Ligand SMILES: NC(=O)C1=CN([C@@H]2O[C@H](COP(=O)(O)OP(=O)(O)OC[C@H]3O[C@@H](n4cnc5c(N)ncnc54)[C@H](OP(=O)(O)O)[C@@H]3O)[C@@H](O)[C@H]2O)C=CC1
């Protein structure tokens with residue numbers, strides 16, 4: 487199979503650095519172009535980036551010259567990953583799509599568009615069908631392959647929906663869901679990021695916009711598509727009530743969430759049935775044989791004091807989500823603790839896995 491050329495926008499940031507790590511030595515992709523702000527453009531990547539990962543900067547990326555984020559500079563790319571600051575992602579990503587490029591974005595800007603898939607690839611890859619349809623329609627009309635954008639969800643939303651989607655598929659819809667998050671500092675990005683004095687010996691009980699994103703995005707991901715297969719139909723507030731409270735804690739990577747939820751149908755399943763469905767879950771990316779797919783998308787942990795970020799965030803190289811303390815909830819049906827790696831399955835890793843799925847379906 488041919489190796490596809492990949493570009494990374496926002497390559498110097500928290501998510502961008504993770505993309506570099508995941509793309510270095512990837513069998514399906516080679517890094518063809520890197521972009522960031524004009525502060526970085528024109529410099530070698532090693533000089534432009536302030537590397538903050540615990541793994542060393544891959545040699546393969548060191549000497550690549552960082553470009554301005556224009557579509558012309560990325561014209562050769564089969565796929566462009568975006569880890570752009572959301573203040574700039576909107577216009578840049580739009581120009582890339584208009585130039586016919588395939589964009590997979592971590593930024594929030596287009597997540598709510600009716601025809602843009604919001605995808606957590608271990609959960610709802612079927613939402614990519616809307617793009618497959620767009621490509622088919624253009625092909626049937628004798629037009630060239632259209633540009634498109636696929637959005638990755640907010641990182642906390644990714645962890646939330648990962649165990650819930652298999653449960654909904656097995657036991658029917660949820661009607662109520664609450665989550666309280668404990669979010670890592672890498673989630674706040676690097677420019678400027680969270681300051682040490684704010685987070686050390688402290689918890690900050692506010693992350694701007696996060697609660698609204700989690701409450702809305704969950705309904706799109708757990709929702710459906712219209713009969714034509716062209717537009718998404720998020721669940722309504724009447725169908726599912728979601729309440730999120732978000733906190734920043736002094737953890738480097740890995741978002742923890744304490745969640746409670748209720749199924750619409752009575753009687754609810756048993757705790758053992760819930761655990762069994764999660765243990766048995768095999769995501770489509772694994773079935774397709776995608777290189778980065780987790781062996782086990784959901785890890786059910788039985789120890790009373792797990793999951794913990796430092797011990798569990800790297801399960802299945804950060805593509806696996808850990809779920810522990812699954813038990814009955816006296817208010818809703820169940821409660822559990824979920825841990826997901828915010829820059830891997832919550833961001834860059836999901837981007838890579840989406841691209842692997844696109845490649846396996848000849849969509850790029
Ligand atoms: N961190 C996380 O866990 C998650 C982040 N996201 C989203 O991903 C995106 C990136 O986040 P994160 O990596 O944390 O952010 P960072 O602040 O760490 O990085 C931002 C990137 O955007 C670039 N940039 C800034 N201004 C411009 C500009 N005017 N033109 C072009 N590039 C520019 C920066 O380049 P330079 O270095 O040159 O300034 C840098 O590469 C955001 O939209 C964020 O909301 C989504 C899910 C999880």
Ligand SMILES: N[C@@H](CC(=O)OP(=O)(O)O)C(=O)O
Nearest residue numbers: 592594640641669673674699
């Ligand atoms: N806000 C998230 C990361 C993020 O940037 O989310 P979004 O892509 O939804 O803006 C966090 O702080 O952990």
